[in-house]
Amino acid sequence: MNWKRAAIGMAGAGAIIALFAFGMKQDPRDIGASPLKGRTAPDFALKVMDGPDSVRLADLRGKVVVLNFYASWCLECRDEHAVLQEAAAAYVPKGVQFFGVLYNDNPENGRSYLQEMGGQAYPTLLDPRTRTAIDYGVYGVPETFFISPDGHVASKKVGPITPAEIDTAIRQLMAQVQTGSVPR
């Protein structure tokens, strides 16, 4: 037995195993982690779908903002619609601003979808050229962004959000508002 050769072989195999082990420990969902987290949320001025007004993010400083990108053709958006409705009913009276952003869709389809889903407790904004979606690094829908009162992206959820996730994200931001320690 050539121990030197065996040691080299084992070192090589060990390095490859370590590399695979490192890869296996990575969470594939983190690959889509937003680099915007902790940074200033991209400003936007978007028209409200059913109304004459536009909404500018810069005008919402001092408030927790929940921005949900959705589309009428998105099946998972249907799953989370009720969750967002309930959360909006609970948190809008406490000053949290909820907005839907219609992604890669036309307003007619958006209206039909909302009618089918039993309405929406918060306004939908139109992003006809998906520039705001690109600005927010949206991969697909649904995606939900939580923006802190000082205008930073606190967190992002890719895929349908659960009641626990939405509660945790909003409560953390509201607690930070109360204690005055908003993350940057």
Place this chain on the structure above:
Amino acid sequence: MTTAIALALALALAGPGPAASPAQATGAQGQATAKGDTPVSGAAAPSNNALRDSAVDAQTRVLAAGLRCPVCQGQSIQDSEAPLAGEMRELIREKLRQGDSPAEVRAYFVSKYGEWILLQPEAHGFTLAVYLLPVLGLLAGAVVVFLAARRWTRPVAAGAAEAEEPTVSVTEDRS
């Protein structure tokens, strides 16, 4: 005969050239070109615009080919027909026209999507392994091949001497 054909070709090429150019429809300079009054200066301004546009288009194609389509499977936004990819191509074109450099446009998309958006990852940090490991693997393979070839080409006498050694030890054991 040959001269006549050459002349006919030259006339055919010279005739519709300026008249068919996009400059003609765009105003006075284009008309001057069509009339042949000032062919060089008349064509210069529109041609510069056309050249700039074609340069922007070429840069857009190069940049789009290096960016991953977020809603596709392993496709660049240049290759994808997804609406989002189309909007991203248009955004690249707009940013280049506004005077952003290709590096700035790339940095914009990385700032939004992270390095995931790059089809060819930057060679730093852990992704450096992607570039180094194949080279190291090739070097290791070359060393193995070199050592094996040296052994195979070793003189037969040396090999025979090695083969005799165990026989001696066996004999010693028996004694």
